[in-house]
């Protein structure tokens with residue numbers, strides 16, 4: 283029997299999408315690291331504790347494949363968490379499951395369509411106001427204006443981004 287699996291990204295947690303009408307719900311440990319702010323953190327914790335949300339991390343080969351695809355189309359806005367759920371979607375689809383991503387992130391949707399991964403966009407009025415991204419350096423802690431994947435202005439490490447929840 284084919285399992286239907288919803289794979290959540292951090293924007294899904296921020297918006298409050300943690301239940302997929304009977305489909306299995308999974309996410310990656312990188313997404314949980316990203317969803318460590320405000321309401322998103324409570325939802326992620328509650329889902330894990332009740333067992334309704336499973337945490338699966340993709341095999342390295344699928345991560346590699348997604349990374350290469352991102353470079354090929356020049357999609358540099360993706361975080362490690364984003365790459366991990368795209369890889370997870372590939373992995374689960376190829377093992378015969380019917381996996382789809384739940385996200386409101388345009389960069390993820392863009393790469394997913396290139397990889398033939400199904401996406402269920404989370405629609406939410408005023409979404410642009412709810413989620414904004416913060417660019418930061420995981421090495422030295424710098425936070426400011428920048429582009430993910432480009433070198434940190436202070437230490438040269440690759441910059442990352444994380445969702446910032448505004449109220």
Ligand SMILES: [Zn+2]
Nearest residue numbers: 419422434437
């Ligand atoms: Zn730095």
